[in-house]
Amino acid sequence: MKKSIILLLAMSFILSSCVYSLFPIYTPDTIRYNQRLIGTWKGPENELTFKLNNKEDTSEGYIMTIIDSGGEYKFKTFLVEIGNEFYLDMFPEMGDLHHALEVYAMNLYPMHTFQKVSIKDNQLSITTFSLERLSELFKRNQIRLRHELVSQNGDPEDAEVVITAQPKELQKFIEVYSKDESVFDQTVKYTRE
Known part of the structure; x- marks a missing residue:
């Protein structure tokens, strides 16, 4: 049980600045492969x-594996081309999650998350969307995309956005906002080992 709670906390920390979607951002025609x-x-x-x-x-x-001091986490990941930009669509590998969380896993629904990605020489850059900025735009109805505001404690101020739009609708949204720096948060740079 203690391991289950630690894994759940680690997963929420890793994905804390991610945008959550019930559906993927990819369709078969937008999936790309890059060696x-x-x-x-x-x-x-x-x-x-x-x-x-x-x-x-x-x-x-x-299969993308994230390794940090809290452990190892696996995600089924797709490289997606939308407009002239590339994104990663990540979905937790449920085998690991179900095993680790046992009974709790029955009450969890896995979400897709996505970030902008670029590779230049031996550097991989992953840029997250600003959850705070997007939530603000959604709450003001400035983004026209199907979504729900979900609050664990019933307080609308604590509500998080869960996007419920279908993939083609998500792709249009991402293409429109891909050049708007205000909707992005931090970029983390990785170097090839």
């Missing part, structure tokens, strides 16, 4: 490893 993504990337606080999910079929995406 340069494969390998291990060292960051300031963690390490990322990308492997092909299925060596026979690159359209099945990658």
